[in-house]
Amino acid sequence: MGAYRLLLESPLGRRIERVLLVGRPTLSRPVGALLAREDVATAAVRPAPVAWYEPGRRRERVLTSWAEAAAFTGRAAPGWAEAWQEAGAAADDAVARLLSAGTTARATGPAVAAAVWEACRRDGAVLVAGSSNPVRDLDLAARPGPGSPLVLANRGLAGIDGTVATATGAALGAGRPVRALLGDLTFLHDVSSLLLGPGEREPDLQLVVLNDGGGGIFTTLEHGAVGEQEEYREVVERFFGTPHEARLDALCAGYGVAHRRAAGVAELERALTAPVRGRSVLEVVVDRRGLRDLHARIRAAVAQAAEQAAARTADER
Numbered sequence: 001m002g003a004y005r006l007l008l009e010s011p012l013g014r015r016i017e018r019v020l021l022v023g024r025p026t027l028s029r030p031v032g033a034l035l036a037r038e039d040v041a042t043a044a045v046r047p048a049p050v051a052w053y054e055p056g057r058r059r060e061r062v063l064t065s066w067a068e069a070a071a072f073t074g075r076a077a078p079g080w081a082e083a084w085q086e087a088g089a090a091a092d093d094a095v096a097r098l099l100s101a102g103t104t105a106r107a108t109g110p111a112v113a114a115a116v117w118e119a120c121r122r123d124g125a126v127l128v129a130g131s132s133n134p135v136r137d138l139d140l141a142a143r144p145g146p147g148s149p150l151v152l153a154n155r156g157l158a159g160i161d162g163t164v165a166t167a168t169g170a171a172l173g174a175g176r177p178v179r180a181l182l183g184d185l186t187f188l189h190d191v192s193s194l195l196l197g198p199g200e201r202e203p204d205l206q207l208v209v210l211n212d213g214g215g216g217i218f219t220t221l222e223h224g225a226v227g228e229q230e231e232y233r234e235v236v237e238r239f240f241g242t243p244h245e246a247r248l249d250a251l252c253a254g255y256g257v258a259h260r261r262a263a264g265v266a267e268l269e270r271a272l273t274a275p276v277r278g279r280s281v282l283e284v285v286v287d288r289r290g291l292r293d294l295h296a297r298i299r300a301a302v303a304q305a306a307e308q309a310a311a312r313t314a315d316e317r
């Protein structure tokens, strides 16, 4: 977790020579791009057979033991690990600084993710990460360390479906409070999972819904670039932004679930200090129009931090 995926695009990232793949890569495009690089030798370690592996589908050489994996990776040049760690710490700090500037004003997805992460770390709630931006925001802004929460996420076909049910099941199954971070469309898609039959046990579940009135992720992808052109703006918004004005408070009232709205990160942080008891929805209203620009600023801040860290490392030598 952290800014690693942005560092892969920095000069330091371009010095990577070998990649050992453990498990299955799904989420992040920079990781996919790294694995596809012609100048990078790749191998996948798979000591035991796994059901999802289809021979011939990936280009990495398959290694069946950790000894082979160690032989493949070899030893990095002296100072490499330190340079990477230093760049990572500098980039994480740069992201945190950028996100906390304007904390009291409008919330952003990554800032909300960081607040939700810290709340789970504090009170030990299991964290369910919704697909689309929330899981990526957590990947970027959460600071792992001692006491990091248990994180669950649905991957499958990377669908946004079933997330409320997943979080409900996790809370009932784990017997521990669960906090889920999910987008508004993800919430709306599965809102009927809020229905609780008479006599059913109520889980301790807080759904933090990042409401940007539609699908924000597409703004950050290629669709967003097309949508910046005047002639395509409306159609991209209609088909990919899929805007809506659904009232989450009214939906929650219909299902008998408590609802509260937080206007900014400071208010969200205050609301997150309350223990998770029974079911509730904490809605944070954000604006997805600035998302493309926000991610460009995050990328620029990480690139600058990586450059400065590299200069410091060079001076120390």
Ligand SMILES: Cc1ncc(C[n+]2csc(CCOP(=O)(O)OP(=O)(O)O)c2C)c(N)n1
Pocket: 131, 132, 133, 134, 158, 159, 160, 161, 182, 183, 184, 185, 186, 187, 212, 214, 215, 216, 217, 218
């Ligand atoms: C079942 C299903 N339908 C459609 C999609 C395509 N899809 C991916 S992300 C997304 C938008 C999700 O919007 P939201 O939950 O509000 O999160 P945001 O993008 O705003 O972070 C959609 C529709 C999907 N992944 N799964």
